[in-house]
Amino acid sequence: MSLDVDIRKRYDDFELDVQLQAGSERVALLGASGCGKSLTLRCIAGVETPDEGRIVVDGITFFDSCAGVNLSPQERACALLFQNYQLFLHMTAEENVCAGMRDVQSGWGMRGPAHDARRRARSFLQIFGVAELAERYPAQMSGGQQQRVALARMLAAGPQILMFDEPFSALDSYLKSALEQTLLDVFSVIDRNVLYVSHDIDEACRLCDRICVMHNGRIEESGTAHELLARPQTLAGMRLTGCKNTSRARRVSATEVEALDWGMTFDVGREVPSDVAYVGVRARHIHRDHERRVGERGRNSFDVRVARVSDSRFERLVLLDPPLGDARSRIQWKVDMVDVSRDELPREGETLRLHFDASKILLVSR
Numbered sequence: 001m002s003l004d005v006d007i008r009k010r011y012d013d014f015e016l017d018v019q020l021q022a023g024s025e026r027v028a029l030l031g032a033s034g035c036g037k038s039l040t041l042r043c044i045a046g047v048e049t050p051d052e053g054r055i056v057v058d059g060i061t062f063f064d065s066c067a068g069v070n071l072s073p074q075e076r077a078c079a080l081l082f083q084n085y086q087l088f089l090h091m092t093a094e095e096n097v098c099a100g101m102r103d104v105q106s107g108w109g110m111r112g113p114a115h116d117a118r119r120r121a122r123s124f125l126q127i128f129g130v131a132e133l134a135e136r137y138p139a140q141m142s143g144g145q146q147q148r149v150a151l152a153r154m155l156a157a158g159p160q161i162l163m164f165d166e167p168f169s170a171l172d173s174y175l176k177s178a179l180e181q182t183l184l185d186v187f188s189v190i191d192r193n194v195l196y197v198s199h200d201i202d203e204a205c206r207l208c209d210r211i212c213v214m215h216n217g218r219i220e221e222s223g224t225a226h227e228l229l230a231r232p233q234t235l236a237g238m239r240l241t242g243c244k245n246t247s248r249a250r251r252v253s254a255t256e257v258e259a260l261d262w263g264m265t266f267d268v269g270r271e272v273p274s275d276v277a278y279v280g281v282r283a284r285h286i287h288r289d290h291e292r293r294v295g296e297r298g299r300n301s302f303d304v305r306v307a308r309v310s311d312s313r314f315e316r317l318v319l320l321d322p323p324l325g326d327a328r329s330r331i332q333w334k335v336d337m338v339d340v341s342r343d344e345l346p347r348e349g350e351t352l353r354l355h356f357d358a359s360k361i362l363l364v365s366r
């Protein structure tokens with residue numbers, strides 16, 4: 001399995017410039033809204049045409065601007081699944097899956113007599129737990145059921161590359177989790193290129209082997225979830241891997257960096273790059289400083305005022321006013337509420353002495 005993408009496409013106010021190579025692995029495109037994730041998939045699927053570049057899947061050239069190659073979407077052995085199902089409304093579930101097979105060009109996919117196609121359609125519906133809905137029309141199914149049928153149709157088409165564009169974002173968390181598990185079952189038995197678009201780092205971690213961080217039409221960095229979480233290389237990488245606290249930064253000395261938006265200087269205990277531009281502090285790397293009281297100085301410990309608290313089921317989200325800055329530069333801290341008495345939880349208006357685990361502070365230059 002291989003995927004080789006090197007494309008550019010310009011619009012008046014947006015430029016896509018993507019280079020992506022992948023082998024037998026599932027790759028997530030992770031990025032904020034409007035960064036070019038869907039456009040990349042649409043170019044690979046052939047529903048958008050890049051201005052220039054190449055797209056090669058398993059040795060087959062889908063697109064090559066220099067060689068004048070541009071296969072039609074039907075000629076490309078790929079399937080693209082969106083969040084909005086896109087089933088044929090006048091066809092039953094089984095007919096929808098069969099239609100996927102008939103769309104397939106010769107040389108790949110499952111073809112055969114009608115009864116064979118129907119038998120195969122049922123087996124794909126079975127994989128996604130909706131075989132009993134084979135005779136129903138999309139209007140007679142829930143959103144989750146329609147998406148299961150759409151997944152069955154996608155797989156039945158036998159594509160070389162499976163592309164998912166936030167397929168579960170319209171579903172509730174229970175259904176989403178169940179479908180993710182089914183997808184993982186499917187991935188474990190098929191050997192296909194998989195591209196999965198998401199803006200959710202956890203979803204990308206669960207479903208993919210490698211994550212590409214997209215920003216402003218480009219892939220800024222790529223790595224395993226572990227690599228990206230431990231050592232993001234860019235501001236976009238820090239934010240997309242869930243780092244809620246980022247600030248512009250300036251090197252103060254060999255091991256000290258100032259977070260300009262917070263008025264705090266950290267000794268990170270390692271060399272600060274001369275071109276450092278941003279620092280990031282993950283909420284879980286902030287702790288109460290039990291050794292010092294408010295007002296006592298200490299390395300990487302600061303007095304911060306609690307501006308606001310809000311509770312979810314298991315955690316209290318605490319917004320902290322840094323020594324400098326306004327409401328936009330507040331620092332987020334999360335405090336576990338399980339097995340903690342309410343008296344111990346931070347309260348609005350109080351000042352706390354907090355220790356920042358500076359060895360975990362993230363430093364990036366762009």
Ligand SMILES: Nc1ncnc2c1ncn2[C@@H]1O[C@H](COP(=O)(O)OP(=O)(O)OP(=O)(O)O)[C@@H](O)[C@H]1O
Pocket residue numbers: 011012014031032033034035036037038039040199
């Ligand atoms: N046909 C078009 N004409 C002009 N601009 C376009 C066109 N298609 C896409 N764009 C622009 O390209 C950029 C990337 O769009 P794209 O749909 O790939 O974003 P995305 O990362 O998938 O976002 P989201 O997560 O919101 O779906 C956007 O700024 C969009 O406005």
